[in-house]
Amino acid sequence: MTNSALKKFMKSKFIVALAAVSLTAKVFAGAPVETPRQHDARMEWWREAKFGMFIHWGVYSVAAGEWDGKTNYAEWIMESAQIPASRYEQFAKEFDPVKFDAKTFVKTAKDAGMKYVVITSKHHDGFGMWPSALTDWCIKSTPFQRDPLRELSDECRKAGIKFCLYYSIMDWHSSDWGTRRAWNDVATGTPDMDRYTDYMKGQLKELVTRYHPGVLWFDGEWESPWTHERGVDLYNYLRTLDPKLIINNRVGKARAGMEGMDMGKERVGDYGTPEQQIPVGGFGPGVDWETCMTLNNHWGYNKHDDHWKSPETIIHNLCDIASKGGNYLLNVGPTSEGLIPQPSVDRLAEVGAWMKVNGEAIYDSGPTPFGAEAGTFSATEKDKSGKPKFIPAWDWRATTKPGKIYLEIFKWPRDGKFEIAGLQSKVTKAWLLANGKKLKVEQTAAGVSIVLPAEAPDKIASVICLKIKDQTAKVAVQK
Numbered sequence: 001m002t003n004s005a006l007k008k009f010m011k012s013k014f015i016v017a018l019a020a021v022s023l024t025a026k027v028f029a030g031a032p033v034e035t036p037r038q039h040d041a042r043m044e045w046w047r048e049a050k051f052g053m054f055i056h057w058g059v060y061s062v063a064a065g066e067w068d069g070k071t072n073y074a075e076w077i078m079e080s081a082q083i084p085a086s087r088y089e090q091f092a093k094e095f096d097p098v099k100f101d102a103k104t105f106v107k108t109a110k111d112a113g114m115k116y117v118v119i120t121s122k123h124h125d126g127f128g129m130w131p132s133a134l135t136d137w138c139i140k141s142t143p144f145q146r147d148p149l150r151e152l153s154d155e156c157r158k159a160g161i162k163f164c165l166y167y168s169i170m171d172w173h174s175s176d177w178g179t180r181r182a183w184n185d186v187a188t189g190t191p192d193m194d195r196y197t198d199y200m201k202g203q204l205k206e207l208v209t210r211y212h213p214g215v216l217w218f219d220g221e222w223e224s225p226w227t228h229e230r231g232v233d234l235y236n237y238l239r240t241l242d243p244k245l246i247i248n249n250r251v252g253k254a255r256a257g258m259e260g261m262d263m264g265k266e267r268v269g270d271y272g273t274p275e276q277q278i279p280v281g282g283f284g285p286g287v288d289w290e291t292c293m294t295l296n297n298h299w300g301y302n303k304h305d306d307h308w309k310s311p312e313t314i315i316h317n318l319c320d321i322a323s324k325g326g327n328y329l330l331n332v333g334p335t336s337e338g339l340i341p342q343p344s345v346d347r348l349a350e351v352g353a354w355m356k357v358n359g360e361a362i363y364d365s366g367p368t369p370f371g372a373e374a375g376t377f378s379a380t381e382k383d384k385s386g387k388p389k390f391i392p393a394w395d396w397r398a399t400t401k402p403g404k405i406y407l408e409i410f411k412w413p414r415d416g417k418f419e420i421a422g423l424q425s426k427v428t429k430a431w432l433l434a435n436g437k438k439l440k441v442e443q444t445a446a447g448v449s450i451v452l453p454a455e456a457p458d459k460i461a462s463v464i465c466l467k468i469k470d471q472t473a474k475v476a477v478q479k
């Protein structure tokens with residue numbers, strides 16, 4: 001960054017709040033100054049929501065994962081198959097999702113118990129899923145002369161679901177994105193990142209002022225043309241557009257790969273973004289993070305991919321993530337006709353049935369009081385990175401609310417008892433969330449033993465609710 005630009009940057013109208021680089025920092029480098037209380041107020045709906053729908057939808061869905069005899073593509077098809085941009089633009093001419101119905105998308109999310117939706121406004125192919133005034137490489141250039149983001153944001157608002165937008169910083173189609181692809185045969189001139197950043201700000205202003213997203217979910221930040229400084233500047237710019245806006249940490253450069261957390265580096269953004277993984281021990285209270293995951297093995301639509309996660313896996317992931325203080329953003333990849341694949345809809349409906357009964361244990365919940373996920377490190381087995389493999393010891397998780405502990409039991413004990421060592425808070429009542437059935441509790445200094453019925457109320461995860469005397473559970477540290 002040149003000296004004059006650096007001086008301009010430092011004189012920017014916001015005090016560059018030097019943030020602690022620790023994970024618990026609430027005020028990040030470059031944020032408009034806000035007190036911790038103001039920050040908590042801004043994050044409140046997101047922290048309470050816990051469960052959202054990710055939607056990866058674009059012209060790549062026309063290919064349905066297939067190209068040149070191969071069938072393992074999706075939203076990366078232009079890059080992975082090195083399709084010339086001029087040929088890729090043909091997909092836009094074929095994109096006409098006449099079966100798209102925003103009400104159906106929102107109903108699918110709501111029936112699953114999801115409280116927010118994050119849809120791709122622009123993925124790495126640069127194609128805008130809204131009628132942008134700044135480019136023809138958007139929905140205007142398709143037979144589908146509608147505005148899916150307008151339709152979806154309106155339906156979300158009617159249904160009380162937060163509408164949020166994904167936006168890729170990297171843009172394989174743009175002439176100005178710094179790392180130009182050889183197969184971008186529609187690009188002209190030399191890449192200019194200042195011009196590209198202005199274009200991005202213009203598009204983002206369209207998105208924020210038209211659709212009022214609750215979150216801007218950035219991605220595609222990892223290539224060298226994007227810098228921490230540009231991330232700070234963009235974060236600042238957006239927070240001036242909408243002070244309520246929440247922005248993930250991929251607006252900056254420090255997400256530490258798929259772990260998604262800013263591990264002690266420069267950081268910007270309001271929460272961490274682990275991808276396709278659940279952090280083993282979580283990060284303790286006070287750290288905002290969200291795991292995003294596919295339902296099968298692709299983000300965008302692939303008609304050959306039938307590797308669907310089971311409702312059991314999804315519900316256990318949800319409990320595991322919530323017990324560590326995180327949110328779960330689960331993806332659907334609609335077809336080029338505008339339909340969410342039926343296997344996705346079916347699984348989400350089963351998850352929704354569980355959430356209908358047990359959602360109280362998840363929504364607005366805090367992390368387990370029993371410390372990081374109990375488990376042991378194998379003396380023999382190694383994980384992918386060659387470190388001793390972590391073997392979770394528990395078949396249950398816990399979440400909390402003031403004066404309550406929720407126990408999500410995956411494997412119902414055969415001996416009719418559930419014991420927790422170390423719980424020191426006085427348990428005044430215990431019951432099954434599913435049917436209110438009161439449970440007998442024996443409590444000693446060593447911990448608590450709960451007498452259970454022979455049959456679990458739910459085959460996937462049954463929730464026991466404990467009312468405790470303390471607002472925050474007191475637990476003896478297990479040796």
Ligand code: FHN
Binds near residue numbers: 075219292299
């Ligand atoms: O490259 C993208 C990918 O296509 C997808 O959008 C995921 C979802 O978080 N993010 C990037 C990979 O980390």
